[in-house]
């Protein structure tokens with residue numbers, strides 16, 4: 001797909017969801033054990049879970065389970081026919097299946113409250129999330145390779161990739177979709193926006209003063225390393241490649257793992 005069209009429909013998907021998954025909590029300690037989410041990027045239920053993960057500022061290991069792929073088959077056989085989203089939280093320990101139960105779990109464990117009704121599987125959430133999937137024309141749903149012809153071992157990374165992103169980011173979504181279609185496990189580091197001046201594109205944050213993230217946050221750490229905050233940012237420890245720019249990242253993933 002043409003990159004401009006790709007980003008335009010991705011922005012539309014975020015708009016259908018009222019830009020949920022943009023703003024993040026200011027103060028949260030990452031749990032000792034990183035959460036694991038068996039996820040399907042284009043799936044309407046999985047999106048609702050990832051929005052909460054951004055809003056709670058939680059990092060998560062994403063195990064992509066696109067339709068027709070090996071991972072989904074493994075998930076189904078390990079968890080009695082389960083389909084994504086499935087959350088593994090070794091801090092409690094708990095395996096939680098389905099968006100609604102995962103929402104309850106995340107609110108209970110990481111906010112100490114019950115989820116508000118708006119976060120549960122209401123008709124509006126379900127419909128708008130389906131619309132968001134629809135406008136992406138099925139991206140991030142189907143595995144690129146079938147189970148019968150899995151990825152050759154030479155193209156399989158030993159280590160998980162690392163992606164800095166936040167759920168509603170129109171530039172990051174196509175990257176997450178490709179990681180899903182290629183069944184590449186990755187550590188998702190959510191960098192949701194924590195103050196007004198975090199808003200806006202990377203080149204001109206909405207601030208009259210020079211941009212500065214809140215101190216002692218993941219954004220602050222990123223800023224100190226790179227001199228700005230911009231997502232998507234991909235790190236591939238298998239090849240030593242670290243890169244900004246959605247278009248370049250998509251090309252890299254295609255050439256290296258596609």
Ligand SMILES: N[C@@H](CCC(=O)N[C@@H](CS)C(=O)NCC(=O)O)C(=O)O
Nearest residue numbers: 169170171201202229230231245246
């Ligand atoms: N040209 C870049 C644009 C990336 C960009 O502007 N990303 C936005 C999020 S969608 C961003 O990083 N905004 C600044 C921030 O979140 O602090 C690309 O294609 O990756």
